[in-house]
Amino acid sequence: MWADNGDVKLYVYCDIVSHLSLITGTVKPMATLIITRRLYLITSLQSVEPPTRTARRRNLAIEWILGLGIPLLVAGPLYYVVQWQRFNVKPVFGCTDAPDDSILGILLLNSGIVLPPLVSIIFYYPHVAHTFYRHSREVNQFLRSNNSVSRTNYFRILVLASVDVLLTLPIGLVIIVLNVKGHAQMFGPLPFYHGWTQDHVGWQPVGLSYAYVVSEGTLDLALFYFEYWTSPILAFVIFALFGATSEARASYWRIICSICG
Helix, strand or coil: CCCCCCCCCCHHHHHHHHHHHHHHHHHHHHHHHHHHHHHHHHHHCCCCCCCCCHHHHHHHHHHHHHHHHHHHHHHHHHHHHHHHHCCEEEECEEEEECCCHHHHHHHHHHHHHHHHHHHHHHHHHHHHHHHHCCCCHHHHHHHHHHHCEEEHHHHHHHHHHHHHHHHHHHHHHHHHHHHHHHHHHHHCCCCCCCCCCHHHHHHHHECCCHHHHHHHCHHHHHHHHHHHHHHHHHHHHHHHHHCHHHHHHHEEEEEHHHHHH
């Protein structure tokens, strides 16, 4: 549909896709934060599930806010504040979001990909790592006596939580650096905010040619491709951790048998 052009079409579809890209971009670091927080509860020698109904409700509310509420907030009202156009259409990649290039835009949108891994690394992950390396005996005893999580899955989830250190935070920082340096390379320092009127006057979708995307500079082009590759990379990491286990292989075999009769 957009393999060789940047024609503006399918307005409603592009509205949905451009906002979904912001939601998923925020959900990914939030998901690893939620996992690390759960691991923190386990390594504190507590059950994965809180003991009382009030605590369970509070825990559920926190996770829903982190996993859904904040991403919707980012992709909704916060994005609208710095939404330069209704959406952009780029050849090959199709519909994309269209925030302005400003410091406020980075604070409102990109902080959602940096703050969650920072919170995870500062408040939760050190305790998890410390428990593993210094108190492995207590953890092993807990895992043998508590059925809330298996030992194998515990270690897999720990590695997944380490994605914050190894991937999520570095990816977020690279995106911000490329964004700032790319704008500085072409237009000079980022303004704090272009203003509500300037951002929302003539608020129409814009189709871009690939030549225009390339003309914006090497750093912008690198950012353009880098953002699209982050999701496949994280997906491959998660599949490597959980997609090749004995339980997963058994599930695949059951599906194949049910399809083949």
